[in-house]
Amino acid sequence: MNPPAVDVSALTDVATLSTPRLRLEPLGVAHLDGVWEGLLDDESMRLTGTRQVFTREAVVRHLDSLADRDDRADWAIIELGSEEYVGEIVLNELEPDDASMNFRIALNPGRLGRGFGTEATRAVLDHAFDRIGLHRVSLDVFSFNPRAQRSYEKAGFRYEGRQRDTLFWDGEWVDSILMSVLSTDERPAAPEAVDIADRPERTAVPRPLSDFPLHASVAVSDIDRAVTFYEGTLRLPLARSGPSARISGGSRVYRSGGDEALHVYQSTTAGTSHATVATWYVDDLDQVVDALAANGVDFLRYDGLSHDARGITARAGGGRIVWFADPDGNTFALESDR
Ligand SMILES: CC(C)(COP(=O)(O)OP(=O)(O)OC[C@H]1O[C@@H](n2cnc3c(N)ncnc32)[C@H](O)[C@@H]1OP(=O)(O)O)[C@@H](O)C(=O)NCCC(=O)NCCS
Incomplete structure (x- = not known):
């Protein structure tokens, strides 16, 4: 070079x-x-x-x-x-x-x-x-x-x-x-340089959402307990805090991947879903799993799946996947292609 x-x-x-x-x-x-x-x-x-x-x-x-x-x-x-x-x-x-x-x-x-x-x-x-x-x-x-x-x-x-x-x-x-x-x-194109009328796929198929970042939102029953988990255990960097619908200081926005990515808010609807709410796509799954395990994260095991000692299992279609949950049971996945 x-x-x-x-x-x-x-x-x-x-x-x-x-x-x-x-x-x-x-x-x-x-x-x-x-x-x-x-x-x-x-x-x-x-x-x-x-x-x-x-x-x-x-x-x-x-x-x-x-x-x-x-x-x-x-x-x-x-x-x-x-x-x-x-x-x-x-x-x-x-x-x-x-x-x-x-x-x-x-x-x-x-x-x-x-x-x-x-x-x-x-x-x-x-x-x-x-x-x-x-x-x-x-x-x-x-x-x-x-x-x-x-x-x-x-x-x-x-x-x-x-x-x-x-x-x-x-x-x-x-x-x-x-x-x-x-x-x-x-480098992102300057907005004034983008001539939207010249983009045929926009004219043919309107895509009202695809240009905007998508953030995951998870409801928690106790914001203070959630903060301990998201900041103390997962070590996610806080972007800002704000109110939830009823509580001042009841919500947090965390950064991940260089951008704001996860909105955690206190709500009575917390704990009603145990499906995966968001997934991190990581390069080195073993390293990330080890680091989180060292912080006290417990990885989930599901009947009918064969997990390794740390909870990692094969992903449908190739690659590997592992899951963990926050104190309200909101479930997150970590996936890698290797
Ligand atoms: C930092 C600075 C150069 C940015 O220039 P600017 O012309 O004010 O910024 P722009 O208008 O181009 O963009 C600001 C963006 O921040 C967003 N923004 C404003 N306040 C925000 C907030 N509190 N939280 C998150 N985003 C915010 C705006 O919505 C806008 O983003 P969008 O276009 O996606 O809506 C200018 O604000 C500045 O000189 N500030 C004072 C000195 C300073 O902070 N210098 C930098 C020190 S590192």
């Missing part, structure tokens, strides 16, 4: 990038007012975990120092038409031998939630891979920032893992979520 070739001239001479609604231009002192407005916003400081108090002079020095850097590229995001400053977006921490860089972005208050962040991120990723020649772009984002995580996922970043207690903010420990995208990953 050829070693990666990073074109450093794409960093020393940062190109202006265009998207349907934005212009990304090299960040500099001309953008001081916009950058300063962002630094005055408490919520932006929280979301980026920034404790430092900046002076205007220090910010000018920083912006001035960005020209001709060969290890990073900083852009100001400008809205076309209004020509207003929207935020900044950065590739930094170049590792030339590994063709990797870190990514970060911060939009100014009042600019969030309109798709600008995802639109700018897509443009920078295209540039990172197609022009700079990077192989990997990575980031970390705090667990209390689901909007940023969602935006990154839409732009093509994938969930890699979680670092525990990386930030102490407002009296609480906060985890960091690690995400990355590789040059070889398939």
